[in-house]
Structures are given as structure tokens and as C-alpha cells.
Amino acid sequence: MPQLFFSSSDQEAKRLSALCRKGQLRRIRQGVYTDGPPESDGSLINSRWHEVVAYLYPDAIAAYRTAYELKPVDGFVVIVARVKKPAVIKIGWYLRISVQPGDPSIGHQQFLPELSRSNVPRFLLENLTPSRNTAAFVKSFGAGWVEEYLAKELQKRGETELNSIRDQARELSYSLGLESQFTQLDKIIGALLSSRPVDSLTNQLAIATAKHEPYDTVRLQRFEELAEYLSRFSFPHCDYQFSRSSWRNLSFFESYFSNFIEGTEFLIEEAEEIVFKKQTVNQRHQDSHDVLALYELTYDYQEMITTPQTPDELLSLLQMRHQLMMAERPDKRPGQFKEKNNQAGDTLFVEPQLLEGTLTQAFEYYLALPKGLSRAIYMQFMISECHPFDDGNGRLSRLMMNAELTEANSYKIIVPTVHRDSYLNGLRQATREGKFRTLCKVFYQLQCYAASVNWQNYGEALEKIEDDYCLKLPDDGVAVFNRKISAFKIELPVR
Template sequence: MQKKAPTLIFPQDTSDAKRLSREVRSGRLKRIRQGIYTDANWEDIPQLLHNRWYEIVAYLYPTAIASHTTAASLKPENNTVHITAEVGRQNKIAIGEDLIIEVHPGDVNTLTERFCPELNRSSPARFLMENLQRAHQDVQLPKARGQLWVEQELVKYLTRYSEAGLNALRDQAKKYYQRLDMADEFQQLDQLISALLTTHAADVLQSSLAIATAKREPYDQTRLELLTQLKDYLLRCEFPERPYQYNKSSWRHLSFFESYFSNYIEGTEFEINEAEQIVFSKQEIINRSADSHDVLSVFEIVQDYTEMVTVPSSADDLLQRLCHRHRIIMHARPEKRPGELKSEPNKAGDTLFVLPSHVEGTIAQAFTLYQQLPIGMPRAIFMQFLITECHPFDDGNGRLARIMMNAELVAQEQFKLIVPTVHRDSYLNGLRQASRSRRFRTLCKVFADLQAYTSTIPWDDYGSARSALEAHCADKLPDDGVAIFNKQLAVFKIALPPG
């Protein structure tokens, strides 16, 4: 039987209050504060107050609204919520030891919206002005998050609703700021919006995100934070070096399987014999012209040592190299706009990648992080994840990301790596953990293991290389060969820090 969720209980009248008091004396209820009861266990009360704070506010102040920082977060911060109510002076109410309600006097009817059945909140036009409020000594108030936060919110609003939406928000604030007694706050908000829309000097802006947006170089702040965390993790890692000495035969054979597996992971599936026909005999597979060119095009890049030894020297160089390599690998699919950055948002499952308007700015900002990393594997992993998270093109992003990763290794005369079919699930799981949970160890371990594995294959002789890969079930689906393949990886014992 499912356990009943704890609730907050409020008396409806004097008789009901007496009944609840008797329930407390009998031990069936607990009294949190005068007029506020619960059937929760003592240890569950802090979380209950955190989750259901708005019920308490609605009981104590039926016409109040969530305002200031709370209107934005819709949850307690430091066990505190801020509300505006029809009261004569400011007040602070402690609900036990786990919730404080800061009550601010003010208008509860202007620029408000319903956010739950029990309570209204300040609408965006209002809570942006509220969060710009300062004390007379020009000190930021605890109830306000300040200009930096407001700038970031305005950028989000601009991204979501375009310039027309941001102008509409400003019009709302302009219409009602006098009624709310927020002339100074509106003037500041107006300047910030004008700066973002380039109708006012950008020197009023403080955040790097807002400044970049005003310069028409917007970037994905959440992705940049994610990439910063990856950079910090990579700086804690020590990767064994796997030196590679160039040999024409081994390079060609390794490049063949690099292309074969990279395409297979993306759904361009051929038998190895068919791929050999495409690459070595230059013969298309019947009725699969575009797929055949996918395999051959990736091979033509990754077997070109001059191409693969080249890494970007600047953010602009990185963008140009991405477009150049994408144009080559996708040239047989004109509908995918080879070499052109995406113009429409793209996603995989529930993951929405960087918006088209933010791709160039995000890559430019991330390049600074890339430069802070040691050469070799740290930069290789960072580059792969950057391209994967940005997904800058309509298609071909996974193949391109792995090409960019391997180029970082080749440039340092290290073994590039293959991502065989059998290890696809581990590879994708590492990407998911990094992207969704900001846990990077699995992804880094996957790449470190695969580079070590790649370095053990006898690439000089094609037949021996293929036999080794097939013996290790590298070409099998994960369900069919992962146990055997993982035994090959287990011998490397590469230790990486948690994170």
C-alpha cells in the first residue's frame, strides 16, 4: 500500500481549530505554528515546508503575491521566501525553524499572474524591476538578485520571444511602473533592454553574456557553464600517452576502420566487406549511393595526414575548419546543407542543442576554455564534447566531433582512436551523463580506454587488424559482444578521478 504524502492542515474556523488542537494532544497531528498543523513526521517537516510554502502564504495572507527573488525561483532560498501583501509595514514571520516569510508592503494587483491554484506571483515585467531594487545607500537588497541576474534573464527572454517580445515586456513595465512606485527601476530596466537591442550604448551592461548579445555574438550560457566544468575535470585527470609513429599502411588501415565505425554508429550500416568495396575499390553499394559516399568521404578526411595533423589556432579558425570538414563529409547529401551552419534548432530525444543564433558565440567563448587545457587527450575530449553539445550542422555532427577529437591526438603524434560498434552504448552513456548530469568520468574513461585499445591493434597488416577486431567482437552490437570486448579494455586499468 502506497504511503500517504504528508500534508499541511489549516483550521477553517474556531471549532475546527479546537478539533485540531485535540488532534495534537492525542499525537495524531503536530503544530508547526499557531494555525498551522501537519500529519508529517518531525524529520519530514523541513522538506514539507520547502515544497508547500505557498499554502502557508495563502493561509496567512490570502491576497498576497510571491515577489522579488521568489517570483523568479518559486521556491525558498536560504529557507526564505519574499512576498508582497496589503500590509502597512514590512514584517518577518518564522514558520518553525525551517521557513521564513519576508512580508513587503505593496500593490498586489498590478502586473501579477497565477502560478499555482493558491497563489499569484509578480509577472516578469514586474519581478525584473523588483530584482533591480536597491537600498538608499545603493546596496543590493536581499530580496533582489541585482543587475547581473536581470541581464541574464533579459537575454533568455530575448532568445525565447525575439525583439518583439522583449519590447512588449518593456511596454508593460512602462505602463505600470508609476503605479508600482518603481521609476528608478524602470529607468534602469529600459536602459538594459535598449543596450541589448543596440539602441543604447552597451557600456551599461555588466555580464559577459549580455555584452556578447549586444554585440550580436550571443552564446549558450548553460552550455558554457557545462563546458567549464568539463575543463575543470579534465585538468584533474592524467591520461597515459599513446605515441604513434606514422606508417603509410597502418595509417590507411586504421583510417578505414575509423570511418567504418564512425558511420555505423550514426546509422550508416554496412558489412565490413561492403565497406572495403566502397573504400578500397571505389565501388558504390547498389541502391545506397549517399550512404556509400558517407563512408568514403569520412575516410578521405581521416586518412589525409596533413588534414588530421591540423588543429585550430583561433575561434574563427575553428569555425572555418568545422565548415570545411563538414562540407567534405556531407557533400553527397546537398539537402543537409554541407558546410553551412544550421538555421533551425535541432535536438536528440529531450535534448535541445545550442540554438542556431548562439552557435558561433558559444564556440568562440568555449575556445578560450580549450586553450586552457593541456594538449593531447584533454583537448581532444573537450573538442569532441563541444561539437556534440553545439551540434552546429543539420547532420553529420557526431562524425565531425570524432574527427575533430582525433585531429587533436594526431597533432601530438598520439594514437587516434576508434569507437567500435560494440562500445556504442558505453560511448552514448558517457555523453548522456556529461550532458545531463555533469558527470564526466564515464566519457573520459571511454575515450582513454578506446585509445589504449586502438594502440594494441596490429594496423600494419590489414588482415591481422581485421581478425583482431572481429575476435574482440568490436564489430558486433553491444548485446552480442560487450562482455568479450570489455575484457580487452579491463587490462588497461586507467584510473580517473570521480566527477
């Protein structure tokens, strides 16, 4: 692996120069050598930039935006050193060191053995400094970035942290000559803590936080990406013609499979007794109610053509439907948004204090999508990602999805047990990698499959579902079922 070598003394300089003459080393700049080939210089210098800085300016600190990024960006890093005027030092063709005059001895913290950086109060002040650099590189992030950084700190660590940052920045500002930057920082923190006007803020997250409507920026980015993906193509309309018997039978299987996926498992015959005879099966009162309550919601046509027109309507619909669905599980706090965060595997969902703000912000992307399957997929993913309640979120997300389809006169989607893993894999890819193709393909094919079943006759519908291995576990029936749905083809973008 290529290495860097520095001439730290006259004797070492002579030794390295001699090796260079023998062809064993190459000089990158005065005092800096490497034993690697020229093509390795870029990655080597960028990965070891901190050693180069420490060699050239032993008392310097990484500052301004570099104090946060801790790496070269567009080939630049910014440092503060005891120099009289700013300078840009070139290291080969790959690194530019923007050297800013200042006192590196105060307001710093160690981040590597050979280099310190500006601490948080200092780098916030620095990043409020107007940047006069060329368009190639801007040394400071500016006020909008500082606002967002502080809004996130408030969400994670509370008011005490912001007050501590302000107190430390006040003291540093006098020594660093950054009094005007502190005045601006004080206004930002005051606005976030509701002691100053909100209209001084410019960043969207900071404004929402100051208005007590904070949101999850990472999740909102994912929702924006899904909305953009869905806007790049159109799903064929899958028309549904209502009849009482087909609606009843489709709603039954919708409820049955949606509960089965979540672990509320009954035989089909047991589910028939629960739904059609209103009987509790095997003394499983709560489980039986889960199946019946979800069926009653999915069977209520008026309920299923009701979709939200505003963020407030969305929140109310979620709470009302969850309350009806989980009525017999008081320990799950029916209709009440979660107070503690929840997770599935290693995936943490939206924090409780960010829930309503995230749903409110995400709703704008929902409204911009066409009605039908596009909106339905977005709605399902949005609810699944936010996980608004202590329990029942998967069932609720699919219920909200199917309400979107019903309102658009389109076939509802059933997620058979056999296809559970494909469905969950689509969700995982969307959540972790921002890849939406699998999820969209799964839902499209499942809607087409639902449309291929004769729901008018319960016996025929059940026979087809059994023949297609819908009731099997994925390991036992996925090959057969995939052959059935492979006929439903659609061209989708890769991401």
C-alpha cells in the same frame, strides 16, 4: 502524511485548540497547527509555505525573487502585502516570511489557487531594487540577473516580448513608485535591442546577446563541467610513430567504423573496394562517397595535424571539413550551419541562433586544457553537443577528436561497431547527468586498443579486429571485446 491546519474562524480556533490539548495536534505558531511529529515540520512547512502566506496575509502576493523561484530559499520567501513597514515573520524554525510593503493588487498573476505572484514586468522591477537584507538572505537578484533573464527571453521569444515587458513595466513603475528601477530596466532592454550602448551591461550572456553572439547557457555550463573534470587528472601519452602503411590502415578502419556507427553500413570487403579501388558499391553512390570522403580526410596527414587556434578558425575548420565530407549530399547543405534545430531521441541540441556564440564561448575551455586526449575528448563532446550541421555531426566530432590526437603525436581512436553502445552511453551520461567518467574511460580504452594493433600490416590488423569481435554488433560481441580492453586500466574521478 502530516497536514497543516489553520484557525480560519473563532469556532475553528477553539476546535483546533482543544485537539491540541488532547495531544492530537501541535501548534507551530498562533493559528497554525499540524498533526505530524516535530521532525516532519521542516519539509511540511517548506512544501506548504504558500498556504501559510495565504492564511497570514490573504491579499499578499509572492514577490521579488520568490515570484521567480516560487519556493523558499535558505528558509526565506518574500511577499508584498498592505503593511506600513517591512517585517520578518517566523514560522517555527524553518520558514521566514519577508513581508514588504506595497500594493499587491496590480501587476500580478495567479500561480496557485490560494496565492498570486508578481507578473514578469513587476518582478523584474522588484529585482532591480537595492537589497538591504542581511547576508543570510537577499530579497532581490540584482541587475546582472535581470540582464540574463531578459537575454534568454530575447533568445526564446524575440524583440516583441521585450518591448511588451518594457511597456507594461513603464505603466507599473508609476503606480509602484519604482520609476528609477524602470529607468534601469529600459537601459538594459535598449542595450539588448542595440538601441543603447552595450557597455551598460554586466552579465556575460547579456553582453554576448547584445553583440549578436548569444549562446546556450545550459550547454556552456556542461562544457565548463567537463573541462573542470578533465583538468583533475592526466591521461598517459599514447605515442604514435608515423609510417605510411600504418597510417593508411588505421585511417581506413577509422572511416569504416565511424560511418558504420551512423548507419552507413558496408561489409569490410565492400569498404575496401570503395577506399582502395575508388569504386561505388551496389549502386550506393552517396553512401560510398561518405566512406571515401571521410577516409580521404583522415588519411590526409597535413589535414589531421591542423587544429584551431581561435574560435573563427574552429568555425572555418568545421565548415570546410563538413563540406568535403558531405559533398555528394547536397540535401544536407554541406558546409552550412543548420537553420533548424536537430535532436537525437529526446535530446535537443543547441538552437541554430545560439550555435556560433556557444562554440565561441566553449572554445576558451578547450584552450585551457592540455594537448592530447583531454583536448580531444572535449572537442568531440563539444561538437557532438552543439550538432552544428543538418547531418554528419557524429562523424565530424570524431574526425575533430582524432585531429587533436594526431597533432599531439598520439594514437587516433577507432570506435568499433561492437563498442558503439558503450560510446553512446558515455555521451548520454555526459549530456543528461553531467557524468563524464564513462565517456573518458571509453575513449582512453579505445585509444589503448588502437595502439595495441599492428597497423603496419593490413592483414594482421584485420585478423586481430575480427578475432576481437570488433565487427560484431554489441549484443553479439561486447563480452569478448570488453575482456580485451579490460587490461587498459585508469583511475578516474567519479564525476
